[in-house]
Amino acid sequence: MAKPKVFVFAPADPTGNAHKMLEDAGCELILGKANWDTPQGNNEDEMAKMATGCDALMGTSIRSSPITQKILQASKNLRIVAKFTIGVDDVDVDAATEMGILVTHGPTESNWGGVAEGTITNMLTLLKKTRERDRYLKTTSGWRDMKLQGTFVGHREEDGYPGITLGIIGLGRIGSRVAKLMRPWGMKMIGYDPYVPDSKFQQFGVERAKDLSTLLKQSDVVTLHVVLTKETRHIINAETLAMMKKTAILVNTSRGYCVDEKALIDALQNNKIAGAALDVFENEPIAADSPFRKMDDRVLISPHMVSSNYGSGLKTGLLWGTQSVIAALKGEVSPYVYNTEVIDQWKSRFGGKSIL
Numbered sequence: 001m002a003k004p005k006v007f008v009f010a011p012a013d014p015t016g017n018a019h020k021m022l023e024d025a026g027c028e029l030i031l032g033k034a035n036w037d038t039p040q041g042n043n044e045d046e047m048a049k050m051a052t053g054c055d056a057l058m059g060t061s062i063r064s065s066p067i068t069q070k071i072l073q074a075s076k077n078l079r080i081v082a083k084f085t086i087g088v089d090d091v092d093v094d095a096a097t098e099m100g101i102l103v104t105h106g107p108t109e110s111n112w113g114g115v116a117e118g119t120i121t122n123m124l125t126l127l128k129k130t131r132e133r134d135r136y137l138k139t140t141s142g143w144r145d146m147k148l149q150g151t152f153v154g155h156r157e158e159d160g161y162p163g164i165t166l167g168i169i170g171l172g173r174i175g176s177r178v179a180k181l182m183r184p185w186g187m188k189m190i191g192y193d194p195y196v197p198d199s200k201f202q203q204f205g206v207e208r209a210k211d212l213s214t215l216l217k218q219s220d221v222v223t224l225h226v227v228l229t230k231e232t233r234h235i236i237n238a239e240t241l242a243m244m245k246k247t248a249i250l251v252n253t254s255r256g257y258c259v260d261e262k263a264l265i266d267a268l269q270n271n272k273i274a275g276a277a278l279d280v281f282e283n284e285p286i287a288a289d290s291p292f293r294k295m296d297d298r299v300l301i302s303p304h305m306v307s308s309n310y311g312s313g314l315k316t317g318l319l320w321g322t323q324s325v326i327a328a329l330k331g332e333v334s335p336y337v338y339n340t341e342v343i344d345q346w347k348s349r350f351g352g353k354s355i356l
């Protein structure tokens with residue numbers, strides 16, 4: 001029997017352990033170029049050629065050269081596309097599902113927990129004017145300046161100050177971790193996520209908003225934690241920005257395309273909202289002359305690395321991706337499937353049919 005072929009479209013295995021696991025299991029590996037996960041252009045044709053006849057594709061994020069329908073169609077045997085990271089917006093998941101192919105991903109706590117911590121850090125940095133206070137002392141000979149006052153976040157018993165309202169859009173792994181971490185601060189938390197039950201809102205102390213516009217109208221901070229889908233693409237746009245309070249800030253650590261950047265830039269430049277903290281952008285990296293790079297302290301930007309912390313990295317995601325590939329080649333379904341609706345169809349094609 002010929003060896004199963006695995007196309008590693010964006011290799012990210014510094015130790016070589018994952019590749020060795022696959023080779024030891026009897027796979028032939030075809031490696032994509034080391035720089036394909038960086039923004040260096042689109043390699044669809046070359047990738048489709050390399051994917052021809054493959055049983056599995058795996059790799060890290062590859063946004064500039066996504067796994068398109070053409071690449072998926074390059075092999076009739078294709079069982080699985082295994083991503084090492086949480087996001088699968090660089091895979092045509094709809095096409096994969098239609099073709100009966102599993103898409104798996106790596107929702108590791110170091111990644112989603114890191115995003116939650118980074119989201120809160122960015123939110124508090126804006127609310128507490130941390131950068132401004134520091135810079136004021138380092139660049140002037142001044143001391144206290146009332147312009148440097150921050151925002152008290154939680155409610156206060158003694159004078160009835162109600163605290164601010166945090167609006168969480170998307171109460172999945174990251175959104176609910178943000179709620180769990182912020183709960184002791186005593187702020188009001190409201191959430192919008194039509195796909196999770198009331199019990200989850202209750203579990204994390206989040207009040208369910210009637211609809212998105214209610215959340216936008218009531219929140220002092222709006223934080224986005226949705227997956228990027230047709231429905232959530234530009235969920236924040238000129239119309240929804242207009243529903244926000246003029247004093248509110250927007251935090252986006254989800255995906256750049258969840259926000260209509262043109263509309264956001266207009267809202268910031270014309271004081272329609274008070275500020276924004278952005279880790280993700282429609283096009284990454286942002287251009288050298290991006291208006292975001294020139295904005296004042298009302299805007300906090302970071303290079304899509306809000307969850308990048310020492311000791312985190314891809315280690316666990318890489319292991320899960322490799323295990324998912326091995327399982328699929330054995331005719332088994334790993335626990336990390338993203339398009340779970342395909343499982344029955346997949347089982348009827350490959351279930352129990354091992355090629356290892």
Ligand code: NAD
Nearest residue numbers: 086087170171172173174192193195225226227228253254
């Ligand atoms: P998740 O799947 O656990 O949660 C996403 C939530 O969004 C789900 O609860 C879902 O019901 C909800 N949702 C879907 N459509 C919605 C809609 N129209 N309105 C409101 N809610 C909706 O995902 P997660 O792991 O929490 O990740 C959330 C986001 O963070 C994703 O976009 C992911 O790509 C992104 N992310 C970013 C980084 C980074 O480095 N900045 C790292 C990891 C993940």
